[in-house]
Amino acid sequence: MSTAIVTGQPVPGSSLESDLRALGFEVLPAADAAEAGNLLAGVPADRRVALVDARFVGHLHALRLGLTDPRFPLAAIPGAVTAQPAGRQALGRALAREAAAGGGTDLAVDGLVTALDADVHRPELGSLVAAVPDDPQGRNEVRQAVAAVDDEAVRLKSAVKSRDGFFTTFFISPYSRYIARWCARRGLTPNQVTTASLLTALVAAACAATGTRIGFVAAGALLICSFVLDCTDGQLARYSLQYSTLGAWLDATFDRAKEYAYYAGLALGAARGGDDVWALALGAMILQTCRHVVDFSFNEANHDATANTSPTAALSDRLDSVGWTVWVRRMIVLPIGERWALIAVLTAATTPRITFYVLLVGCAFAATYTTAGRVLRSLTRRARRTDRAARALADLADNGPLAELSARFLRRAAKLPAVLWTAVGSALLLLAAAIDGPGPVLVGSAVIYVLISSEALVKPLKGALDWLVPPLFRAAEYGTVLILASKAGVNGALPAAFGLVAAVAYHHYDTVYRIRGNAGAPPVWLVRAIGGQEGRVLLVAVLATVLTAAQFKVALTVLAVVVAGLVLVESIRFWVSAGAPAVHDEGEPA
Numbered sequence: 001m002s003t004a005i006v007t008g009q010p011v012p013g014s015s016l017e018s019d020l021r022a023l024g025f026e027v028l029p030a031a032d033a034a035e036a037g038n039l040l041a042g043v044p045a046d047r048r049v050a051l052v053d054a055r056f057v058g059h060l061h062a063l064r065l066g067l068t069d070p071r072f073p074l075a076a077i078p079g080a081v082t083a084q085p086a087g088r089q090a091l092g093r094a095l096a097r098e099a100a101a102g103g104g105t106d107l108a109v110d111g112l113v114t115a116l117d118a119d120v121h122r123p124e125l126g127s128l129v130a131a132v133p134d135d136p137q138g139r140n141e142v143r144q145a146v147a148a149v150d151d152e153a154v155r156l157k158s159a160v161k162s163r164d165g166f167f168t169t170f171f172i173s174p175y176s177r178y179i180a181r182w183c184a185r186r187g188l189t190p191n192q193v194t195t196a197s198l199l200t201a202l203v204a205a206a207c208a209a210t211g212t213r214i215g216f217v218a219a220g221a222l223l224i225c226s227f228v229l230d231c232t233d234g235q236l237a238r239y240s241l242q243y244s245t246l247g248a249w250l251d252a253t254f255d256r257a258k259e260y261a262y263y264a265g266l267a268l269g270a271a272r273g274g275d276d277v278w279a280l281a282l283g284a285m286i287l288q289t290c291r292h293v294v295d296f297s298f299n300e301a302n303h304d305a306t307a308n309t310s311p312t313a314a315l316s317d318r319l320d321s322v323g324w325t326v327w328v329r330r331m332i333v334l335p336i337g338e339r340w341a342l343i344a345v346l347t348a349a350t351t352p353r354i355t356f357y358v359l360l361v362g363c364a365f366a367a368t369y370t371t372a373g374r375v376l377r378s379l380t381r382r383a384r385r386t387d388r389a390a391r392a393l394a395d396l397a398d399n400g401p402l403a404e405l406s407a408r409f410l411r412r413a414a415k416l417p418a419v420l421w422t423a424v425g426s427a428l429l430l431l432a433a434a435i436d437g438p439g440p441v442l443v444g445s446a447v448i449y450v451l452i453s454s455e456a457l458v459k460p461l462k463g464a465l466d467w468l469v470p471p472l473f474r475a476a477e478y479g480t481v482l483i484l485a486s487k488a489g490v491n492g493a494l495p496a497a498f499g500l501v502a503a504v505a506y507h508h509y510d511t512v513y514r515i516r517g518n519a520g521a522p523p524v525w526l527v528r529a530i531g532g533q534e535g536r537v538l539l540v541a542v543l544a545t546v547l548t549a550a551q552f553k554v555a556l557t558v559l560a561v562v563v564a565g566l567v568l569v570e571s572i573r574f575w576v577s578a579g580a581p582a583v584h585d586e587g588e589p590a
Contacts, residue, residue: 003043004067005030007107008054011139016052019060023068025050033098033107040092050082051091053109057142058130059151065123066130069241072121076113079132081120090118128154156181159239166327168337172231179228180235190237194250197229201258205265208347211272219265220348226258227340249575252513253506255336260285260502262343263356267495270352278494279486280356282501286478287360289505291367293396293471296512298374300392301385301467334366378464390460395511395521396470397456400532407454418455419465419472425452426476429537433483438544446541449476453534474508477533481540485556488549496556503564504536510571519580526570530563 004025006016017027030036036051043049050067056079066077073087083091094116098107110132113120129146133139159180160173183193204222207215233251237243267281331338342362346355425448432445456469478501485497507530511521521527531539536559543555574580 001026002048002050002068003028003039004050004052005036005039006052006054007032007036007109010054014054014057016054016056019063020050020052022060023064025067029054030107033095033112036107037092037095037099040088040095045088046085048082048084049088049091050080051095051109051112053079053107053132055132055134055139056080056130057133057139057146059128059146059149059154061151061155062125062128062130064241065125065128069121069123069243071243074116074118075121075123077123077125077130079109079130081109081113081116087118090116093117126154126158155239159235161234165335165337166331167341168231168335171341172228172337173235176228176231177235177239179232180239183232183236184240188236189247190233190242191244191247191250193229193233193236194247194254197226197233198254198258200229201226202261205261208262208265208352209268209272211269215269216352217348219262219269220344220346223262223340223344223347227337230255230258230336245580246576249513249580253509256289256505256509259288259336259340260505264495264498266347266352266355267498273351275351275353276494277353277356278498279482280353280360282482282485282494282498284356284359284363285498285501285505286475286482287363287367289478289501289508290471290474291363291370292512293474293508294367294371294374294468297393297396297467297470298378300396300515301389301461302383303386303389303392332366333370334362339363375465375468378467381464385460385462385466387460390462390466392515393461393466393470394456395515396508397453397461397473398470398508398511398527398533399453399457400530400535401528402450402535402538403453403457403532406451407457417463417465418459418461419463419468421452421455422469422472425449426472429476430479430483433480433487433541437487438484438541440545442541443538443545446480446538450534450538473533477504477537480537481556484540484544484552488544488552490549490553493549493553493556496553496560500556500560500563503560503567504530504533506571507563507567510567514574517580519574522567522570522574526566529566536563 002023002025004020005028006020007030010017010029020027028039030039040049040051052063052067056063058077058079062077063080066075066080067082069075070084073084074090075082081091094112097115098112127149128151129142129149131142133142156177159177160169164173200222204219204226207222208219209215230251233247237247263281263285267278270277334342339359339362343355343359346358429445429449432442436442453473456473461467461469481497481501482494485493507522514520514522530536539559540556544552547555
């Protein structure tokens with residue numbers, strides 16, 4: 001239950017109290033600031049409290065946006081302000097100051113909001129109306145404005161992301177928003193829809209694993225259904241403002257789990273037909289994960305930097321001013337909607353091998369396009385990276401105890417940029433794995449790689465291209481596992497490698513969303529327990545060298561189970577705890 005304190009004299013014919021009750025508020029009247037302050041003090045500390053001007057006139061959804069969004073401690077629209085427990089003290093102090101100043105019966109809620117000594121979220125209302133008219137004529141004009149706008153139509157429209165991919169915008173959202181409304185009216189939660197999307201994707205993967213044509217067709221159809229539900233859960237959250245920390249985490253992690261489980265299902269189905277495509281499946285997962293790390297690293301590196309004044313950014317802005325180029329540019333980067341539609345159609349119409357070939361080519365082109373543009377922006381940008389950005393990049397690097405130890409001995413950083421050292425070390429490691437395979441050369445290259453990894457710890461990652469350091473580390477680690485598992489030449493080695501990379505990738509995604517929520521990286525004990533990226537690289541290189549192929553397969557399986565167990569237990573503990581941050585991705589589609 002939440003409490004709404006309505007200030008001032010009631011207005012005849014007003015629906016304010018009934019609207020507030022419809023939103024789940026207990027309504028209490030207050031004549032002035034002093035009485036409002038007393039009422040606020042009497043409300044249980046764990047309750048949300050709203051302060052609303054009795055003269056308020058506006059849409060019900062405007063009140064919903066301003067007073068019920070759980071993501072913000074303090075939020076306000078014209079004539080109303082709300083405070084969750086974390087923001088109650090700031091509201092109480094403002095009311096106390098107003099009462100001490102002799103505030104009369106006409107408590108100005110908007111003026112009170114202006115005087116709050118804390119950040120206040122102000123939602124975009126668009127065509128929704130929210131106003132505090134001073135006289136009957138003004139009230140009638142505002143009521144006419146309210147009647148002229150369809151509240152429900154605005155609510156449905158706002159349920160859809162303002163920036164989404166072409167396929168999602170034109171082939172999914174036109175009807176998925178109505179599914180979201182249907183779910184809301186039946187009391188379903190976004191988390192339930194998210195779970196249904198995961199289960200549907202897992203059934204799709206199981207159908208693909210049958211290796212039959214009817215199974216592939218069913219898998220493609222179910223994958224599209226899963227994506228519809230994936231869009232619906234976010235639209236349901238925006239439609240009903242049912243945001244939660246757990247829901248954000250589920251939405252962020254389940255997308256990757258669904259896609260990579262489907263890759264595994266395709267590989268199993270191909271194996272039933274006598275075609276081994278596990279290397280392609282693992283390659284697709286690695287490429288997609290590295291693409292995401294490029295996105296995350298670039299965004300974190302520029303999170304709080306000044307505006308990008310580079311010529312590349314200016315050209316991008318000019319292209320965005322031409323309508324059709326916006327959609328072309330969104331499509332060629334293969335966001336989740338286009339990617340899943342491509343996978344679904346190819347699964348139903350072709351073979352797993354063709355599906356992976358097309359996916360790899362498409363994702364490689366998209367990665368080249370986006371990374372090249374970001375490199376050009378970074379090289380032509382005149383801005384200095386902040387300490388926060390450098391810390392985020394260091395956390396994303398995922399260096400462990402071996403890099404820490406070597407950093408103590410190096411102490412002074414090399415004069416060359418860290419990104420150059422990282423690129424050289426990664427290339428050396430991958431070439432050694434591909435050309436020489438398991439052996440002393442590989443182990444020596446892994447040792448050099450460990451020493452080079454410490455460069456990301458010795459000095460802050462504030463260079464123009466230092467955001468490339470984490471994705472280069474990801475490519476080196478994942479690529480080494482893929483190459484060595486392929487060279488093992490025994491059944492089960494590549495599936496074991498797929499499991500190991502999936503477990504480590506989950507850890508890296510978990511790190512990203514913790515950083516996005518300003519919660520910092522995972523605890524040091526976890527990073528050390530799973531070795532850090534450089535420790536895992538060295539361990540895999542040594543295992544491949546000293547063990548037989550069959551033993552190496554078993555070692556990869558054990559390592560995958562250990563890493564998955566540790567990161568999952570810690571991740572679940574963190575994200576369901578009371579202190580976990582609320583992370584909501586309303587930006588670029590993944």
